[in-house]
Amino acid sequence: MNWTPRDYDRLERAITDRRRIQLVRRGSELVILPERLRTDFGEEILAARHPGTGDPLEVPLDEIDWFDIVR
Template identity: 50%
Template sequence: MQPTTAQYDLLERAIIDGSRLTIMRRGTEYVVIPERLRVESGREVIMARHPSTGHRLELIVDEIDSLEAVR
């Protein structure tokens, strides 16, 4: 998926506010708190953590199927 401008805005707002996002990737749903966005080897990577366990996750943006705010 190539994120839309609105999805990038949503991601940036979630990073700033510390709010949760639901990310679908390869049929698996992740609820995460994104902490930053970085580029590694030319690919954008979302650095996030699980809201309950605190485990860190790295999700590559071009592997994401969908991205939504948790309300």
């Protein structure tokens, strides 16, 4: 996915509003609760939690093929 400023804005708004997002990563569809964006050695990473179990999950942004905010 080529991240545009609009995509970053939407993702940051989902984090701020504590909204779930749906994403496709490596062909698998996930619904997660994003918590924050961070960088690690120049790589942007989305820190999130599984909404049902609360398990932590970290997803590099360059592995996300598609995302949308769950309404």
